[in-house]
Amino acid sequence: MDLLNAIVALSNFVLVPAIAYGSQLALGALGVTLIYGILRFSNFAHGDTMAFGTMVTILVTWWMQSAGISLGPLPTALLALPFGMLGCIALLLVTDRLVYRFYREQKAKPVILVIVSMGVMFILNGLVRFIIGPDDQRFADGERFIITARDFKQMTGLEEGLAIKTTQALTVVTAVLVVALLFWFLNRTRTGKSMRAYSDNEDLALLSGINPERVVMYTWMIVAALATVAGVLYGLDKSFKPFTYFQLLLPIFAAAIVGGLGSPIGAIAGGFIIAFSEVTITYAWKKVLGHALPESLAPDGLVQLLSTDYKFAVSFVILLIVLLFRPTGLFKGKSV
Amino acid sequence: MSQNPYHDDRGNKDASITKRHGVGEIPTRKGGKSRPAPGGPFLIGDAMTGGYGKGPDILHDCTVSVDRGEIAVIVGPNGAGKSTAMKAVFGMLDVRSGSVRLDGEDITALSPQDRVAKGMGFVPQNNNIFTSLSVEENLEMGAFIRRDDISGTMEQVFDLFPILREKRRQAAGELSGGQRQQVAVGRALMTRPKVLMLDEPTAGVSPIVMDELFDRIIEVARTGIPILMVEQNARQALEIADKGYVLVQGQNAYTGTGKELLADPEVRKSFLGG
Numbered sequence A: 001m002d003l004l005n006a007i008v009a010l011s012n013f014v015l016v017p018a019i020a021y022g023s024q025l026a027l028g029a030l031g032v033t034l035i036y037g038i039l040r041f042s043n044f045a046h047g048d049t050m051a052f053g054t055m056v057t058i059l060v061t062w063w064m065q066s067a068g069i070s071l072g073p074l075p076t077a078l079l080a081l082p083f084g085m086l087g088c089i090a091l092l093l094v095t096d097r098l099v100y101r102f103y104r105e106q107k108a109k110p111v112i113l114v115i116v117s118m119g120v121m122f123i124l125n126g127l128v129r130f131i132i133g134p135d136d137q138r139f140a141d142g143e144r145f146i147i148t149a150r151d152f153k154q155m156t157g158l159e160e161g162l163a164i165k166t167t168q169a170l171t172v173v174t175a176v177l178v179v180a181l182l183f184w185f186l187n188r189t190r191t192g193k194s195m196r197a198y199s200d201n202e203d204l205a206l207l208s209g210i211n212p213e214r215v216v217m218y219t220w221m222i223v224a225a226l227a228t229v230a231g232v233l234y235g236l237d238k239s240f241k242p243f244t245y246f247q248l249l250l251p252i253f254a255a256a257i258v259g260g261l262g263s264p265i266g267a268i269a270g271g272f273i274i275a276f277s278e279v280t281i282t283y284a285w286k287k288v289l290g291h292a293l294p295e296s297l298a299p300d301g302l303v304q305l306l307s308t309d310y311k312f313a314v315s316f317v318i319l320l321i322v323l324l325f326r327p328t329g330l331f332k333g334k335s336v
Numbered sequence B: 001m002s003q004n005p006y007h008d009d010r011g012n013k014d015a016s017i018t019k020r021h022g023v024g025e026i027p028t029r030k031g032g033k034s035r036p037a038p039g040g041p042f043l044i045g046d047a048m049t050g051g052y053g054k055g056p057d058i059l060h061d062c063t064v065s066v067d068r069g070e071i072a073v074i075v076g077p078n079g080a081g082k083s084t085a086m087k088a089v090f091g092m093l094d095v096r097s098g099s100v101r102l103d104g105e106d107i108t109a110l111s112p113q114d115r116v117a118k119g120m121g122f123v124p125q126n127n128n129i130f131t132s133l134s135v136e137e138n139l140e141m142g143a144f145i146r147r148d149d150i151s152g153t154m155e156q157v158f159d160l161f162p163i164l165r166e167k168r169r170q171a172a173g174e175l176s177g178g179q180r181q182q183v184a185v186g187r188a189l190m191t192r193p194k195v196l197m198l199d200e201p202t203a204g205v206s207p208i209v210m211d212e213l214f215d216r217i218i219e220v221a222r223t224g225i226p227i228l229m230v231e232q233n234a235r236q237a238l239e240i241a242d243k244g245y246v247l248v249q250g251q252n253a254y255t256g257t258g259k260e261l262l263a264d265p266e267v268r269k270s271f272l273g274g
């Protein structure tokens, strides 16, 4: 029995990856929840919006790499990120202009917008694959690890190592900054408050002189920025593949709904809940338990509850359980 | 609801894909321009005929107006079209004939937003506060079109409704009925409107609170803001009214000063319970 090693192994294989993945899901879910809260529909094109923003970032990263621009130990993609955001903002504003605005003027029922967003999803899907191709792309460069497993073992003399990837640390730091900035914006600035007012009561916002088109524009811009950050962080941490991003829609929606649609805090909590459940349930616990339990109780098998192939099922089981007991999500969203 | 296929939600009740809370009903209008039209009362909806969307006419040749320094009150049975008349004056539905004039200008073509900018303040009958925003934020949103310092106006509103000062950090949705109505009126006052339109400001409050609200409304009128309001409590409202309108089925049934209407046997019999 060796608790210290158990804790290190747990951190290495479960805590650190789940915190990074949770931050990425939280950022994605924030975008979904903002659109739900302010524009009043579930945006099925969100995964592909993330893919588009990430794609622009990757293209600019490649260009920067070829031009010899780099950030030293940090990934070049960080420098390219603002360009990705701008590209994504342009995309969403053009989509709004060409597609969504028509329905808004008609005062179309939100459920129609859901279906419309599905159409947008397929088009973006095709657009991204057309431009960058359907394959896996890696674009992370710079220092790969802040601390490697081997260094950690040498430093501490423990049997287990703890590796922290640069991208994981970067993910968490960026997510914290972005979330703090978003909350400050929504709660403290005039524009942010007008977005919350519009979300609460469209007609009264109009009667207060708040321009709905402005609110919609700011929403898309913020969502584009969030989606790009989420997508780039995910791509740096793992890799970029259009289909994976399309699939990310599932855990992201699960996170937003578990937390309570329309609630930004809920989106963040939901992101971490989904990430931790996914990672803990698909992780083979043999090693951790081997350290934590006395020799006689040490497990023989892998102690993996579900194969990673089923990871999406995990999100949805969590979703079902939460909705059974709290239909509005953990942080009372505005869904009912 | 109407012939527009986009207004059909095909029976969707799934709140996890669409949010129904706070959906807007005011139709999108391409606002036109106002034209000079000198003379007449400060605000008048003149011979308005119109209804919702492509639906039937609800208002028939209906006229309501208010002049400087006045309180004008619209009363009438449920479903008479009082709220519809207010919405028509505010440009929230198309008037098919007739006009709306404000301070010597014909504003019939203006969108509701443009009317706010022209100095009209409106407290609708339902959903007249931002429930999830704090009291203070409600007032700030009321002053959204203003770019100058709003703290003075906010102090005035707090002096008018002292309870709001106490509850300024609380979510407006957590307040009692009477307090919510105070928030609603306060929000509309924040633009420093040239004219204030109130649709049943005393709906759903106790008699004591109602008296209190009426006093506050008179106080507002004394500051020089003309008030056009719809009231359920016809007798009390007509007592404070300089001008009264009785609407029945979208038409002007009786018009006169508050006192005249209170004295009119027909009006007393049909609308004031004898």
Ligand SMILES: Nc1ncnc2c1ncn2[C@@H]1O[C@H](COP(=O)(O)OP(=O)(O)O)[C@@H](O)[C@H]1O
Pocket: B052, B055, B058, B076, B077, B078, B079, B080, B081, B082, B083, B084, B085
């Ligand atoms: N949004 C709407 N769409 C269609 N018809 C409406 C709408 N609102 C009210 N009506 C109809 O207009 C008529 C007058 O309603 P309203 O103006 O609310 O009456 P009041 O305020 O005098 O009680 C009623 O017959 C009502 O059914």
Ligand SMILES: [Mg+2]
Pocket: B082, B083, B084, B125
């Ligand atoms: Mg009414």
